[in-house]
Amino acid sequence: MWRSAADQRxxxxxxxxxxxxxxxxMHAMLYxxxxxxLIAVNLLTAPPRPWAGAPMAGWGMALAAHGILVWSRVGLLGRRWEERKIAEYMARDQVRTLSTEKQLVEAQMRLLQAQIEPxxxxxxxxxxxxxIEPAPRxxxxxxxxxxxxxxxxxAASRAxxxxxxxxxTLLRDYLALIKIRMGDRLQYLIDxxxxxxxxxxxxMLLQPVVENAIRHGLEPKIEGGRLTVRLAxxxxxxxxxxxxxxMGFRPSAGAGVGLSNLRDRLAVLYDGEAQVRIEERSPGTAVLIDIPLPRQAGTGDAA
Incomplete structure (x- = not known):
C-alpha cells in the first residue's frame, strides 16, 4: 500500500x-x-524451598525497570499520553474526512468519465x-x-x-482519431x-490535459503542430x-476549470504529494504532472 514519506515515518x-x-x-508473561x-513446586514439595526467592525478586525489579522504560518511551504517562490520545482521535477524524472526500471525488470523476462530450x-x-463516399478506407x-x-x-468510467x-492506450486511440480529422496538421508522440x-x-487523468492541448493549442493554429506526451x-x-x-496557454473557461479539477483530483488521490505546473515555451506550452510512485514501483534507480 502506498504511503507518503510523513505517513511512513x-x-x-x-x-x-x-x-x-x-x-x-512477553517478558511479563514469562515472569x-x-x-x-516455582510456587507449584514449593507447594508440592516438603519442606518448601525458598531458594528461588532472591533470583525472582531480582528478576521482578528488572521487569519493573523494563516496564518503566517501555511505558515512558511509548508515551503513556502524563501529558505525553494525553497529547498522543488527542492526536490519535484527531487523526481518525481526519482519515474519515479524507475518505469521504476521496469517495466524493471518485464518484464525480466516474460521472464525468461516463459522459462523452457531445x-x-x-x-x-x-x-x-x-x-464514407470519397474515402471509405x-x-x-x-x-x-x-x-x-x-x-x-x-472501461475507465467503470474503474x-x-x-x-x-x-x-486511451490517448493513442484519441490522438489517432484527431489525426484522421486534422491530417498532416497534427504530429504526435507518446513516449x-x-x-x-x-x-x-x-x-482518464491525462486525457483532459491532452484534449486541452489539442483544442486550445493546436487546432486554432493554421499549420497545426506537434504534441508530445512523455511519462518518465x-x-x-x-x-x-x-x-x-x-498557440500557447490561454486559459479559457473550459481549460481553466479542467486544470483546476485536475489539481483538486490529484490533491485528494495523492494526499497533496502530487504537483501540477504549466510552463510557457517558445513556441507552445507544457503541462507537467509530478506524481509519487507506489512504494513497490518506486524502487530502483532513476530513469
Missing part, C-alpha cells in the same frame, strides 16, 4: 512502539509463568459520414479508432483505478517508460509531460 514510529510493548508483555511454576462525439460521427479506420476509444472510455498502460506500464494511475520515472516519482508547440 509515523507508521515506523508506531511500529517501534508496538514492538516495545509486545516485548514487555508470571516461571513464578507460577461536441467531440458529433464531430467524429460527422467526419465518418463525410468520408479512411472512414473505416476512423470508425475503428472511435470504437476503440469508446470502449476504453467506458476506480487503472494503469499507465491503459491511459496510454512511456515500459517499466511504468503496470503502475497504478487514476483513469524520476527517482521515486513519475513525471508526465504534455507538451505542444501550438
Amino acid at each position: 509515523a507508521y515506523d514510529d508506531a511500529r517501534r512502539r508496538v514492538r516495545a510493548l509486545r516485548g514487555f508483555y 508470571v509463568a516461571v513464578n507460577a511454576i 461536441h467531440f462525439l458529433f464531430n467524429t460521427l460527422a467526419n465518418v459520414v463525410s468520408l 479512411k472512414a473505416t479506420l476512423m470508425l475503428e479508432h472511435f470504437i476503440a476509444y469508446l470502449r476504453a472510455s467506458l 476506480t483505478q487503472g494503469t499507465v498502460a491503459q491511459e496510454a 512511456v517508460d515500459p517499466a511504468l506500464n503496470p503502475v497504478p494511475l487514476a483513469p 520515472r524520476r527517482g521515486h516519482r513519475m513525471l508526465a509531460t504534455i507538451e505542444d508547440d501550438g
Whole structure:
C-alpha cells in the first residue's frame, strides 16, 4: 500500500512502539509463568524451598525497570499520553474526512468519465459520414479508432483505478482519431517508460490535459503542430509531460476549470504529494504532472 514519506515515518514510529510493548508483555508473561511454576513446586514439595526467592525478586525489579522504560518511551504517562490520545482521535477524524472526500471525488470523476462530450462525439460521427463516399478506407479506420476509444472510455468510467498502460492506450486511440480529422496538421508522440506500464494511475487523468492541448493549442493554429506526451520515472516519482508547440496557454473557461479539477483530483488521490505546473515555451506550452510512485514501483534507480 502506498504511503507518503510523513505517513511512513509515523507508521515506523508506531511500529517501534508496538514492538516495545509486545516485548514487555512477553517478558511479563514469562515472569508470571516461571513464578507460577516455582510456587507449584514449593507447594508440592516438603519442606518448601525458598531458594528461588532472591533470583525472582531480582528478576521482578528488572521487569519493573523494563516496564518503566517501555511505558515512558511509548508515551503513556502524563501529558505525553494525553497529547498522543488527542492526536490519535484527531487523526481518525481526519482519515474519515479524507475518505469521504476521496469517495466524493471518485464518484464525480466516474460521472464525468461516463459522459462523452457531445461536441467531440458529433464531430467524429460527422467526419465518418463525410468520408464514407470519397474515402471509405479512411472512414473505416476512423470508425475503428472511435470504437476503440469508446470502449476504453467506458472501461475507465467503470474503474476506480487503472494503469499507465491503459491511459496510454486511451490517448493513442484519441490522438489517432484527431489525426484522421486534422491530417498532416497534427504530429504526435507518446513516449512511456515500459517499466511504468503496470503502475497504478487514476483513469482518464491525462486525457483532459491532452484534449486541452489539442483544442486550445493546436487546432486554432493554421499549420497545426506537434504534441508530445512523455511519462518518465524520476527517482521515486513519475513525471508526465504534455507538451505542444501550438498557440500557447490561454486559459479559457473550459481549460481553466479542467486544470483546476485536475489539481483538486490529484490533491485528494495523492494526499497533496502530487504537483501540477504549466510552463510557457517558445513556441507552445507544457503541462507537467509530478506524481509519487507506489512504494513497490518506486524502487530502483532513476530513469
